[in-house]
Amino acid sequence: MLLLSLFSGLELIPPFGLQLASVAVWLSLVMLTAWGVSRFAQADSEIVRKIVHIGTGNVILLAWWLHIPAIAGITASILASAVTLLSYSFPILPGINSVGRLSFGTFFYSMSIGVLVAWFWYLQQPHYAALGILIMSWGDGLAALVGQRFGKHKYYLFGGQKSWEGSLTMAIVSFLICSLILMSVQGNSWQVWAISVVVALAATGLETISFVGIDNLTVPLGSAALAFVLTKFISG
Template sequence: MITIPGLESIPPLWLQIAIAAVWVLFILAIAWGVNRFAHKEPEIIRKIVHIGTGNVILLAWWLNIPASIGITASIVASAVTLLSYRLPILPGINSVGRQSLGTFFYSVSFGILIACFWYLQQPQYAALGILVMTWGDGFAALIGQRFGKHKYKVFGSQKSWEGSLTMTFASYIVSSLVLLVSQGNIWQTWVVSLLVAVVATALEAFSFLGIDNLTVPLGSAALAFMLMQLFPI
C-alpha cells in the first residue's frame, strides 16, 4: 500500500467510502453544472466524467479500500449506466439510444481489475490500467476531435494520428508514474511503460461500440503485470 503524506494510518472504512463517494459526486456535479449552464458539447461532458471519476482508483489504492466495496460500486455503476441508455438518468453523459456501451464497459473494467489485482495484492496494476484509459483515451479523444487533421480508419472506426499519438504519450506518462511510485526508478519501469503505451494505443484504435473502454484498461494492466513478472526487479 502507498501511504499519503500525513495519512500514515488507514482511515476507518466509513471514511474511506465517504472520501471516494464525495470525489465521484464532486465530478458529477461539475459535469452537471457544465451541461446545465455552459451548454458544452456532450463529448466534453462525457470526458469530464471519464477523466474525473477514473481517478477514484487512486483513492481506492492509496486508502486500501476493500475489494468488496470496489466491486459493489462497479456493479451499481454498471447497472445505472445500462439504464441510462434507455432512461434520462445521466443526461449529457449518456444519450438515450446512443450506439455505444463505452460508459458501461468503463464501469465494468473497474470491477474486474479490482477483483483481480486486489486479490493478487498488486493494486498498482489496477490503477495503471484504469488511468491509462482515463488519461490516455480521454485526452486522445479531445485532441483528436479538435486538432485531428490526419485521419485513418480501423474496421470502420475513424481515428486521427494526432489523437493516437496523444494516446501513446499520455499512456506512457501515466504508466511510468504508477510504476515509478510502486516499483522504483528501474529500467523495467521505462521499458514496460513504453510497451504498455504502444499496445494501449493499438487497442484504443478498435473502439467499435466503446469496447476500448474495456480492452484498454484490462489489456494495459495485464500486459504491465506479465512483463514485470518476466523481468523481475
C-alpha cells in the same frame, strides 16, 4: 505523483466510513464540475462527458491510497453496470450515454473497474488496477478530445475514424501514467521505461481498433495485464 508514493506506503487504514465519504466527496466534485461547465461555460456534451470520464477514473487512486476493501469496489461496479445497462433503455444517464453512435462504453467502463479491483486487490498489487483505469480514463479521454478538436490527419480502421493526433496523445499519456505509477512502486529503472513503452503502444493499439465502446474494457484490462506480466517476466 509524489503524493501517490507517500500514500501507497502508508500502513494506517482509515475507517470504512471515511473511505466511502472520501469517494463520495470526490464524485460529487466531479459531477458538480461537469454540471458547472455545461451550465455556465456552455461547453458541448462531449467535453462534459470527458470530464466525467476522466474524473470518475481517479476514484481508483482513492481506492488504492485509502485501502478501500475490494468488496466495496466490486459492489459499486456491479451496481453502476446495472444502472448503465438500464440507461440504454430508459433515460437515466442521457448526458453520458448520448454519444451519437451505438456505444456500450459506459457499461464497459463500470465493468472494467470491478474486474481490475477483484483481480489486483486479491494479488495485493492494486497499483496495476490504478494503472489500467487511469490509462483508460486519462489516455482515452484526452485522445478523444484532442482528436476531435485538433485531429487534422484522419485514418480509418474497421469502419471507425481516428486521427493521428488523437492516437499520439493516447500513446504519450499512457506512457506517462504507466511510468509514473511503476516508478512510484518499483523505483526508476530501465525496466520501468521499457515496460511503459510497450504498454503505451499496446494501449494505443487497443484504443485504435475499438468499436461500440469496447476500448473501455480492453484498454484498462490489457494495459494492466501487460504491465503485470512484463514486470514478472523481467524480474524473473
